Amino acid sequence: MKIIKKILLFLLVVFVIAQFFGPEKNEGDLTSIDSFYTETNTPENVKLILKESCNDCHSDVTRYPWYNNITPVNYWMAEHVDNGKKHFNISKWDDYSTKKKDHKLEELAEMVEKKEMPLPSYTWTHTEAKLTDDQIMVLLHWVNKERFRYSLELEAGAE
């Protein structure tokens, strides 16, 4: 019994000390997202969907819930954001080539069509982020239009 108490106390101390550590937050410039919206002619309803369901992991600006103040939850979340941004970051859209932009939109369509995005671990806690069939249609319609535009640019010699 004594040993269990000691172990619990030790774990508590480790937990308390851990609270002084945390990853850097993903709280960049909101205007980096506007640039993406302007270039891809994002309609208001699409903006709302992206904001609610995608941008926390795919832009430089995450809206954090209160439990992100708890270590190690914050490290776990930072890992998702880092990984999500590595694959697709709308805040870095200007840095992508036309070919890459077209490819990212293709992947976006695929991800939402197969219901692989938003990640299930996200929709557990953000139930409103789960996409309805209507929202998926709205996203796909917009992606098709924009991919068509990029395809014309590529045909005209854009890289």
Ligand code: HEC
């Ligand atoms: C909780 C964080 C999170 C949310 C929310 C999220 N994603 Fe992702 N996304 C990721 C991660 C992590 C990856 C990296 C690949 C993987 O784990 O599947 C990724 C990968 C992607 C990719 C690249 C796929 C590839 O083949 O490289 C696209 C496109 C994408 N997500 C689109 C979206 C869209 C659209 C939404 C909203 C409907 C969304 N994501 C919501 C975390 C997220």
